[in-house]
Amino acid sequence: KNEVEQSPQNLTAQExxxxxxxxxxxxxxSALHWLQQHPGGGIVSLFMLSSGKKKHGxxxxxINIQEKHSSLHITASxxxxxxxxxxxxxxxxxxxxxxxxxxxxxKLTVNP
Amino acid sequence: AAGVIQSPRHLIKEKRETATLKCYPxxxxxxxxxxxxxxxxxxxxxxxxxxxxxxxxxxIPDRFSAQQFSDYHSELNMxxxxxxxxxxxxxxxxxxxxxxxxxxxxxxxxxxxxxV
Numbered sequence: 001k002n003e004v005e006q007s008p009q010n011l012t013a014q015e016x017x018x019x020x021x022x023x024x025x026x027x028x029x030s031a032l033h034w035l036q037q038h039p040g041g042g043i044v045s046l047f048m049l050s051s052g053k054k055k056h057g058x059x060x061x062x063i064n065i066q067e068k069h070s071s072l073h074i075t076a077s078x079x080x081x082x083x084x085x086x087x088x089x090x091x092x093x094x095x096x097x098x099x100x101x102x103x104x105x106x107k108l109t110v111n112p
Numbered sequence: 113a114a115g116v117i118q119s120p121r122h123l124i125k126e127k128r129e130t131a132t133l134k135c136y137p138x139x140x141x142x143x144x145x146x147x148x149x150x151x152x153x154x155x156x157x158x159x160x161x162x163x164x165x166x167x168x169x170x171x172i173p174d175r176f177s178a179q180q181f182s183d184y185h186s187e188l189n190m191x192x193x194x195x196x197x198x199x200x201x202x203x204x205x206x207x208x209x210x211x212x213x214x215x216x217x218x219x220x221x222x223x224x225x226x227x228v
């Protein structure tokens with residue numbers, strides 16, 4: 001079983017829809033990253049969470065440490081949101097390595 | 113703002129050749145990470161450096177080596193290339209965990225290596 005599981009694996013939505021991407025992990029972590037990868041490779045860090053909730057524009061990320069679960073929400077989705085969204089966790093405790101363990105990613109397609 | 117710079121962006125090599133990838137971290141970042149992402153795969157951690165010393169090691173083949181230089185840039189050297197080494201190689205940088213200025217990881221655009 002992978003240490004980081006994402007669901008769904010693929011999602012197709014219509015422009016304007018509210019989208020939720022889930023991430024569950026099975027190890028102790030010090031932080032969780034939500035990353036966005038567009039076709040052609042480049043990875044962009046969207047959020048880094050260790051507790052609670054963060055919001056940036058139309059994106060909201062939440063984490064529940066007790067339940068080992070995080071969600072990424074996209075409000076008013078747009079075709080330019082089409083990308084692979086990756087959940088990655090930093091194992092261990094504060095002060096430790098930044099080595100990340102990645103989920104398989106979720107491919108989002110937003111149709112106009 | 114300056115980002116993580118990787119070069120070259122694309123590289124084609126033949127089997128058994130050698131390739132060198134370079135990574136220039138964000139200024140004042142002291143930690144560099146290398147990841148390998150095969151076609152359709154999730155990124156796998158290779159190796160990391162903190163203050164020019166290797167700080168962590170992942171699934172890096174013995175044919176690969178890396179180092180971080182005095183100006184904090186890092187190079188990943190890959191020898192005796194195999195077809196299976198074809199992948200996207202990411203570099204990332206951050207400030208060491210625990211520093212007050214934060215520890216978000218910033219990724220480069222990646223270097224595409226194709227071995228033929």
